[in-house]
Amino acid sequence: METVEKIKKRLIEKILIIQNKDFLEALDKLISTSVSDSEPVNLTDEQKIMLEMSEDDIANGELISQEAMDKRNMEWLNAM
Numbered sequence: 056m057e058t059v060e061k062i063k064k065r066l067i068e069k070i071l072i073i074q075n076k077d078f079l080e081a082l083d084k085l086i087s088t089s090v091s092d093s094e095p096v097n098l099t100d101e102q103k104i105m106l107e108m109s110e111d112d113i114a115n116g117e118l119i120s121q122e123a124m125d126k127r128n129m130e131w132l133n134a135m
Contacts (some may be wrong), residue, residue, distance in 0.1 A: 073079055098106070112118065119127075 070079070070082070073082075
């Protein structure tokens, strides 16, 4: 498995040979967005309550499969 330092070095080497300005700007935006996304998110009290309710549902086995949810959604959409 590669170390973080090896991966960074390999990426830097690849970036240094790129001449396409648009590609580099897009890459810069992607990296900048990723860095800001790693900052902590402050949740509202309501969001915290909803997450706790979700955890309770999981603990109690009150789940629905993605397939069942898709079917339910299609039925709802078709009823409109």
